[in-house]
Amino acid sequence: MTDRKPVYLMTPALAWLTAFMVVPCLLILALAFFRRGIYGGIVYEFTLSNIALVFDPLYARIFLKSAGIAGLAATIAVVIGYAAAYAIASMPRKRQPILLFFAVLPFWSNYLVRTYAWIVLLNREGLIVSLARAVGFEGELPQMLYTETAVVIGLVYNYLPFVILACYAPLSRLNPEIHEASRDLGASEWTTFRRVTLPMTVPGIATGFVFVFVLSIGNFVTPALLGGGQFQMIGNLIYDQFLTANDWPFGAALSMFLIAIMMGLLTLQTFASEKASGQQRAEVCDD
Amino acid sequence: MTSTLLSLANIEKRFGELRAVNGVSLDIRENEFFALLGASGSGKTTLLRMLAGFDMPSSGHILLDGHDISQVPPNHRPVNLMFQSYALFPHMTVAQNIAYGLEMEKLPRTEINERVDEMLSTIQLTHLAERKPEQLSGGQRQRVALGRALVKRPRLLLLDEPLGALDKKLRGEMQLELKHIQNKFGITFIVVTHDQEEALVMADRIAILKDGELLQCGSPHEIYEYPVNRFAADFIGVMNFLPARVDAGALCTANGSRISASLPADLKPGDNALAAVRPERLRLGAADADNCLNGRISAMAYHGLDLHLHLETPVSPHPLMVRLTADVAEGHPFAVGEEVSVGWSARDTRVFTA
Amino acid sequence: MTNRGSLRLMLLILSATFAFLYIPISVLFALSFNASGLPTAWTGFSTHWYAELMANSDIIGAALNTLIVAVVSTLSATLLGTLLAIGVEIRRRKGRLLETVIFAPMIIPDIVLAIALLSFFSMLDFRMGLHTIIISHTVFNLAFVCAVVRARLKSFDWSIVEASTDLGATTPVTLRRVILPVLTPAVVAGALLAFTLSIDEFIIAYFTAGSGRDSITLPMQIFSMIRFGVTPEINALAVLVMTLSVVALAISQRLNRGRLPGQ
Numbered sequence: 001m002t003d004r005k006p007v008y009l010m011t012p013a014l015a016w017l018t019a020f021m022v023v024p025c026l027l028i029l030a031l032a033f034f035r036r037g038i039y040g041g042i043v044y045e046f047t048l049s050n051i052a053l054v055f056d057p058l059y060a061r062i063f064l065k066s067a068g069i070a071g072l073a074a075t076i077a078v079v080i081g082y083a084a085a086y087a088i089a090s091m092p093r094k095r096q097p098i099l100l101f102f103a104v105l106p107f108w109s110n111y112l113v114r115t116y117a118w119i120v121l122l123n124r125e126g127l128i129v130s131l132a133r134a135v136g137f138e139g140e141l142p143q144m145l146y147t148e149t150a151v152v153i154g155l156v157y158n159y160l161p162f163v164i165l166a167c168y169a170p171l172s173r174l175n176p177e178i179h180e181a182s183r184d185l186g187a188s189e190w191t192t193f194r195r196v197t198l199p200m201t202v203p204g205i206a207t208g209f210v211f212v213f214v215l216s217i218g219n220f221v222t223p224a225l226l227g228g229g230q231f232q233m234i235g236n237l238i239y240d241q242f243l244t245a246n247d248w249p250f251g252a253a254l255s256m257f258l259i260a261i262m263m264g265l266l267t268l269q270t271f272a273s274e275k276a277s278g279q280q281r282a283e284v285c286d287d
Numbered sequence: 288m289t290s291t292l293l294s295l296a297n298i299e300k301r302f303g304e305l306r307a308v309n310g311v312s313l314d315i316r317e318n319e320f321f322a323l324l325g326a327s328g329s330g331k332t333t334l335l336r337m338l339a340g341f342d343m344p345s346s347g348h349i350l351l352d353g354h355d356i357s358q359v360p361p362n363h364r365p366v367n368l369m370f371q372s373y374a375l376f377p378h379m380t381v382a383q384n385i386a387y388g389l390e391m392e393k394l395p396r397t398e399i400n401e402r403v404d405e406m407l408s409t410i411q412l413t414h415l416a417e418r419k420p421e422q423l424s425g426g427q428r429q430r431v432a433l434g435r436a437l438v439k440r441p442r443l444l445l446l447d448e449p450l451g452a453l454d455k456k457l458r459g460e461m462q463l464e465l466k467h468i469q470n471k472f473g474i475t476f477i478v479v480t481h482d483q484e485e486a487l488v489m490a491d492r493i494a495i496l497k498d499g500e501l502l503q504c505g506s507p508h509e510i511y512e513y514p515v516n517r518f519a520a521d522f523i524g525v526m527n528f529l530p531a532r533v534d535a536g537a538l539c540t541a542n543g544s545r546i547s548a549s550l551p552a553d554l555k556p557g558d559n560a561l562a563a564v565r566p567e568r569l570r571l572g573a574a575d576a577d578n579c580l581n582g583r584i585s586a587m588a589y590h591g592l593d594l595h596l597h598l599e600t601p602v603s604p605h606p607l608m609v610r611l612t613a614d615v616a617e618g619h620p621f622a623v624g625e626e627v628s629v630g631w632s633a634r635d636t637r638v639f640t641a
Numbered sequence: 642m643t644n645r646g647s648l649r650l651m652l653l654i655l656s657a658t659f660a661f662l663y664i665p666i667s668v669l670f671a672l673s674f675n676a677s678g679l680p681t682a683w684t685g686f687s688t689h690w691y692a693e694l695m696a697n698s699d700i701i702g703a704a705l706n707t708l709i710v711a712v713v714s715t716l717s718a719t720l721l722g723t724l725l726a727i728g729v730e731i732r733r734r735k736g737r738l739l740e741t742v743i744f745a746p747m748i749i750p751d752i753v754l755a756i757a758l759l760s761f762f763s764m765l766d767f768r769m770g771l772h773t774i775i776i777s778h779t780v781f782n783l784a785f786v787c788a789v790v791r792a793r794l795k796s797f798d799w800s801i802v803e804a805s806t807d808l809g810a811t812t813p814v815t816l817r818r819v820i821l822p823v824l825t826p827a828v829v830a831g832a833l834l835a836f837t838l839s840i841d842e843f844i845i846a847y848f849t850a851g852s853g854r855d856s857i858t859l860p861m862q863i864f865s866m867i868r869f870g871v872t873p874e875i876n877a878l879a880v881l882v883m884t885l886s887v888v889a890l891a892i893s894q895r896l897n898r899g900r901l902p903g904q
Binding site for chain 1: 647652662665668672679721722728742746759764783844848876886894
């Protein structure tokens, strides 16, 4: 095959991606360096003030806050997701696909609907309160909806299937003989898990963590619905710059920052995966 | 006289309806190189996994040094396994792989380092100690797997198809090296293999398994020269079978010619039987031999060291295999279609129930 | 797992996980058939709220918009994504930039793509509406279709293409008679996945819909219903939306030989 034909096949899609993804993203990048007009709008004059504003204590605090929430959600999701993936991988081989299918199924239903389900559960007149009353609990129940806890629960709930999928992949690829080799050499089940299984499946954990973290920190639906607008994540901040505050250059700078965090984490994750699988540039040396 | 290290007493393993291992009893001696030989599905791997502790026998006992270990978990047995896939830990270096089993014994660091270094030099991988398994060749990985198991100084080392992943040339070298290492360490080796040649070359004794049952156990010479039945004869090496009928203390072939051989006691006149003779026992033009047959060359295969002739004979539907050494073959330019006669002695003839 | 104790632990973990995943969804199902529509008490089975839903012209309008967006963006994404996948896989030489551009729409945070497209359209003075949502959805949809088709092409025996050429077929004929028939299940699976993503997509649609009432999609409608006054109809709507995407995904998974998208 010559190279001519494939280019011709790829052209329409690449043109589309260039026009409606690459160019808009470059535009955002450029926008981050322009000045905001007094009444909104953009003044085409180079400035670094938007970038500087990202590091302003007021916004830095929001960043740290949302990074904290995203980090907590990602950690919880990884712990639950890894345990679930490990459990699925330890079931009989032919049952695993169906278990995995049902673990991931909720991920493909509507995000808003899944978030709304937690409003129904956590509401002041919601199911959990009703159940507590039904079993005779009389005291004052703490506010559950519109709290940070609610946001973290919502994020974990929504992204858990993804983490299960990410952790299952390396777990299912493990050669069962590796596990047996460790037992054979005198290690207990727990030692085998700690010294062999866990280090070999770090890539899945890293992938799961990075995605939950990035999707959470840039989220604005969950904080808006379950957080009740009590506090802001970077996603909400960006949303506001574009739809209410009308400071597009600052919104663009925030987006670039978000992308930078994501790329940084993805690079770290790639590094972690390579280290775990022992794939440094393999130079096989012959006998 | 060497003493018995391992005793298998009437081992049985059932998976649901399937009897993977069916009443196997074996004694394996101290310092022995033992081979479990069988085709896939013969139960040899199941037997090995029971010895390592990954499966428990459904009934029967495994005695190591007189103690029943059949219910002891794998991490508490003085038995180690070299896995078929080698099962090296990909995230650890060669040295870390070898140290792993010693760390499990909670030995002091200095002793671990000493023993790892010693093992690295034995398997000649000192210069690659810091490599990851991915950066090694097949032969090197095999040596790491061997070293990792050996360094624990087990009472018994199990090897699951140890040479299966290597190419033919390397396999030959490693057969000798394994024997050498076994000798040096004085540890009992049990090798599981489907390769009869490998078993013949390496093992002191061989057990042939078929359908979960022990068919025959003995030295390579016994196994090759005195197979107990037709299956064992066919499984090891190449064997010519000639259908015949027992007739007054001798065998009579379909075309009436007689084959002289010593008959097993359980064959009565009138019974169907099979006379068997190895291709290398057949001699060309030996008219004075105990047994003699005429045939026509239907095919020839040149192997360098020797020449194989396929003879069409009136006594068997299958061609008779004749193996001539290079010096014999050299003196005679054979051609397909040529008529030849072959002979062999009664001493080299085995007789089996058909 | 060898011992019984750890098997029990694994089953416990699985039950707890599935309970966590499915209880909230099941509650919505139950609630949508509850006559009172409130989680506080069960007042009897009723399909009343589904009837209400059908009578709500805002919701019907939004549903139609969603359908238009999903169908059109799926069709265009399937065409573009399939050709892209074939092109990339034929060309064995892999470019890093090319891979990044193809992969980016799947991992870029929605909010970033949303504001980028919003800025782009508004700076070009492009009138926004359903068509801009369709254009935007096509961006990520084509990336997902491409990924599904490429996964199939990884195990594709390219020698059948050479065989077809050897037997005298031109490239378009080979494409039509050999490559596409083999790829059909993957293409349909990719299309169904794209359809699922599109009917559920909220953020990008929200930013690129413009301000008109007539370009509101179902997820946008659901968002405003949740935010500004929950009515019990929303439970019924949630159940319908969820069922639709799960059915599409199940068919997609069947066609894709049991492989889940993203696996």
